[in-house]
Amino acid sequence: MLVSARPEYLSLVLGKIAHGLTYQSGLQALDAGLPESSSSPLTRRLIYDRIHYLLRHLISLVPTLPSTLHPLLAQNFPHKRQNQTAQVTYIRNLLRVTDYCPELADRILATVVDRAIQIDVEIQVEIEELEEQLATEETD
Numbered sequence: 001m002l003v004s005a006r007p008e009y010l011s012l013v014l015g016k017i018a019h020g021l022t023y024q025s026g027l028q029a030l031d032a033g034l035p036e037s038s039s040s041p042l043t044r045r046l047i048y049d050r051i052h053y054l055l056r057h058l059i060s061l062v063p064t065l066p067s068t069l070h071p072l073l074a075q076n077f078p079h080k081r082q083n084q085t086a087q088v089t090y091i092r093n094l095l096r097v098t099d100y101c102p103e104l105a106d107r108i109l110a111t112v113v114d115r116a117i118q119i120d121v122e123i124q125v126e127i128e129e130l131e132e133q134l135a136t137e138e139t140d
Contacts, residue, residue, distance in 0.1 A: 003058060003061065003062065004061060010062065010065070010068060011068060011072075013058070014058075014065070014068055014069050014072050015072050015076075017051055017054060017055050017058075017072075018069070018072040018073050018075070018076040019076050020047070020048075020051045021048065021051060021073075021076065021089075021090060021093035021094070021097075022076055022078060022086065022089070022090055023078070023085055023086040023089040023090065024086065030042060030043075030044060030047070048093060048096075051093075052093075052096055052097070052100075055069075055097065055100075055101075056100045056101075059100065059101055066101055066103050066104045069101075069104065070104055070107050070108070070111075073094060073097070073104075073108065073111070074111050076090070077090060077111065077115055078090050080115065080118045080119045080122055081122070087115075087119070091112055094108050094111070094112060095108070095112075
């Protein structure tokens with residue numbers, strides 16, 4: 001209702017949704033979850049399901065939303081030095097977005113491939129630095 005009544009909040013709401021797809025955001029939501037006396041435990045999967053439900057609903061309300069959403073999804077991609085869990089969680093959530101927003105599929109896949117290349121280059125640089133360090137230690 002907020003986005004329908006006040007379109008200027010769309011970017012802010014989408015930014016929060018994009019951030020909500022990250023691993024850290026899911027962890028924070030679990031920490032601030034339901035009281036322990038609640039009958040249904042709050043799981044990371046439930047949090048992500050709710051975020052995807054909200055995003056799917058917003059896409060049905062605002063046809064131009066994908067053009068605003070993609071830059072925010074790319075911006076919230078975990079840094080290449082973050083751990084594997086953070087990377088995999090975000091990629092899984094992005095791929096899930098492509099299920100109900102196919103117009104973003106090409107751009108999301110391009111973003112994922114680009115990030116994979118960045119990580120690969122980073123690993124290669126670290127391997128080369130390690131090999132150089134070992135070579136200098138052997139000559140000493």
